Amino acid sequence: MPDPLRVAVVGVGALGQHHARVYASLGEARLTGVYDVDASRAAGVAERHSTRPFAHLRDVIAASDAASVAVPTVDHHRVCRVLLEAGKHVLVEKPMTTTLAEADDLIRLAERNGVVLQVGHIERFNPAVDVLREAVSRPRFIEVHRLGSFSARSLDIDVVLDLMIHDLDIVLSLDGSEPLQVDAVGVPVLTPKVDIANARLRFASGLIANLTASRVSAEKVRKFRVFSPRTYVSVDFAAREARVYRLLEKEGRPEIDVRHTAAPDQEPLQRQLQAFLASARTGATPVVSGQDGRRALSLAHTILEKMGDLKIE
16 A cells, blocks of 8 residues: 555634544545644644644645645635645635636646645535436436525535535536526525525526525435436435436336435545545546536526525515
8 A cells, every 4th residue: 555645634623623533544644734723723633633733834735745625715715825836735625715716726726736626525425426426317307405504604605605506516517518597596594695595507408407505494404306317316415325216117017116225324525535635646637626616616606696686685
């Protein structure tokens, strides 16, 4: 086995602390340290995983070959730029940046310096998505509900960039065409930002996708339903399970075949970080590239722009 890749985590809040936890458990990685603007938080996470808290971002550069960036979205571009310019492989949490210009800049930097830039769209690594990809070839209609209760995290961005963008990335990965029509409405409820949103998308392929995202709901729902010719797939991201319904012809009579798969023990974050490490080691294009992250970000911005006059203040 090759030597473990030296890796650090920048930002160890709600998400970053889990990056540190997983890296510390992987044989193919050596967690060299963690950095956070809150020094006491960095020290606590470092102690839990027998590593060191870095005092400065430059210490991350000196001690690592790759890094996960899980700072607030507004700081993604600034932090990632420093790391990419130093020749470090970067996994940046979604959304990859605040603006498309910032996303383009990071993509150019990664290409120029020959390093990997992966975007943390974690649902791509949910085992239920593997079943979805295998079962569906021509999706015609997609219905998505991603609902959650209110949390103090990620309040610097709208729910479209916070939650819906997960599902936008999956829809885009299932359909290679561009959206021709976007209709959307959003409502601020507990914050000045949009807290609940709905978007209806029509793609050049003919696919229609209807997505709802909320961070002010009473219960947690992560449902992704896909209809295609003779096939219906219902995915529960939270349970990491999928049900596939197929219309079969048996002895001249229609019959519904049902297949249920579940992999609750396969942690998507572990699969994501292992994929990042593999790409960093080999130079292969990551599963979720910078271009993928930009495409999802662009569609999210279009949805926010289309809300416009429909946003209920």
